[in-house]
Amino acid sequence: MxxxxxxxxxxxxxxxxxxxxxxxxxxxxxxxxxxxxxxxxxxxxxxxxxxxxxxxxxxxxxxxxxxxxxxxxxxxxxxxxxxEVTSLTYPDAYNGSVAVYDGRNGTKRLHLSKIGDVPIQYDRQLPDGRMKTCTVKREGDRWYAVLTVDVADIPMFAVARPYNPVGVDLGLGSIAAMSTGKTVRAPKFFRRSERSLRRAQRKLSRKVKGSNRWKRQKVVVGRCHAKVKGQRRDFAHKLTTGWANAHDLIAFEDMDVRPLGMGMHAKSIHDAGWGILRQMCAYKMQRSGGAYVEVKTAGTTQECSKCGRSADPPLTLGDRFYRCLCGHAEDRDVNASRNILRRALEGVRQGMPELTRVERVANTSPSGRRAVSVKREPPAAKEVAF
Ligand SMILES: [Zn+2]
Incomplete structure (x- = not known):
């Protein structure tokens, strides 16, 4: 364009x-x-x-x-x-510079000032409200229009008594270990399509820059990236919607992903999509009236979730199981997720006088008792609770 x-x-x-x-x-x-x-x-x-x-x-x-x-x-x-610039934004779409209207034969059309009318397909229904901005962007050979709409405020509920709270520890082998004992295997979309991407990029590098063949190949590379991105988003949406429907409090670690994304495991960390999972959880919990909590990371892996003792000697990255002197033995990530949940509930307790119910619920949940045998990576289909 x-x-x-x-x-x-x-x-x-x-x-x-x-x-x-x-x-x-x-x-x-x-x-x-x-x-x-x-x-x-x-x-x-x-x-x-x-x-x-x-x-x-x-x-x-x-x-x-x-x-x-x-x-x-x-x-x-x-x-x-x-x-190259791949997107442009209409910052005040409400002033008539952008409009969505019905075309012939039930089609939808988008009017963009100084560009014209283009046919569009909805991926979801537009909510009622004032349109705020419209960003038109190109991904590979596809064009997207992202519309933001001002809708009425969703009422915020303070979660006084979380009945079904969960702590989540994000990782690389299993993307999420939950305090309920479940683990979700990382789908590794990028790793899976890395080979076809590499092939497409190699072909691109052999073409004369700027030529028609180069342009065509560039679209192929763009499609590869777009596919991975779509798969990642789809997976994250399904996972977080399942969590938000099943739990009324979700606790994560308060960690800064950015420095990790530049290090040795950068590719795997980007592929896991930790940031996107937390971001989606935050707004979905708000929408469903639940609570989203982030707790301090320090020591969650090294602490025993049963007796609170610190591991001695400390666990290294290679140690996948946590074994405590008190007899507690568990997958290290599940142990960490329980610590995350405990800290989150402690934080919630400070904000409210009575939390006996939460403690009772947390202690009598089946996960609270099942401590010894947690499978490391059971089949993915059974792990994800939708
Ligand atoms: Zn212990």
Whole structure:
């Protein structure tokens, strides 16, 4: 799409402008200054940036501004020149720049200002409410429109007495070990399609850059990535919906995944999708009126979930079983998930005076008694509770 190319030029130009101003004058240019110079840019480049909707153009500068801010806050790397831009955002879709309407023969159409009307397919029904933003993005050879809609607030319930709480320990071998004793085997979607991806990328590298064959092969590579992404999301949705339906409190470790994602197991960690699981759980629990809790990580693996004693000598990464002097022996991840749940309930207890019921429920649950024989990796189909 030509508009994406124009935004690429704009990004690179604005990025260079910021760099040059700093190098020559030690001056930092902000979003507002760049927006002012945008007027001049637009008048000089009527054929280029002119046909792009003005708020979309401003949003592009906003993205650059956010990229710089994230860098200065040390949560992202330094921004860079872009070889392609794959998405554009209408920041105020409610003003008529974006509209969804019924076309002929029951089809749906999306109106985008300065682009036109395009046929679309819903992947789910649009909720009632005011449309806020619309992001059009390209993944491989497919186009998506992501609409955000302002809906009425979901009433928040404070979970006074969690009847069926669960602690979840995220891992690599089994993606999740739960305090109920269940483990969910990691599906490893990326690892599975790594071979076909490698083959597709090798083919791409042998083609002349920019040629038609190169372009076609690039679409194939894009499809491979999109497939893995789709599989990962689908799996995470099914898993978290099952959890949210079955439990009224879910506790996770409060860990920062980002540094881990740069280390030795980066590929596996990205493939496991820890971040996405927690994110989905958080909003699904809110929607179902449950509670989502994150507890401090320190010591959850090394502590005995039965007597609270620390492992001596400490467990190494290779030790898959936790054996305590008190006789408690369990899969190390399940043991950790029980510690996570205990800490979460302690936290909830501090916020409320009476929690006897929770303690009773937690102690008399079947998982509380079954401590010794936990299979390490039973078949995946039986593990996932939907
Ligand atoms: Zn013990």
């Amino acid at each position: 030509r508009q994406l190319d124009e935004l690429k030029f704009l990004w690179n130009y604005a990025f260079e402008q910021r760099q040059r101003a700093w190098k020559l004058k030690k001056e930092s240019i902000g979003y507002c200054t760049q927006c002012k110079s945008l007027i001049e840019w637009r008048s000089n480049d009527c054929g280029g940036i002119g046909p792009v909707y003005s708020h979309v153009v401003q949003e592009c500068l906003h993205r650059l501004d956010r990229a710089f801010k994230s860098f200065f806050m040390k949560i992202a790397r330094y921004p860079h020149f872009k070889s």
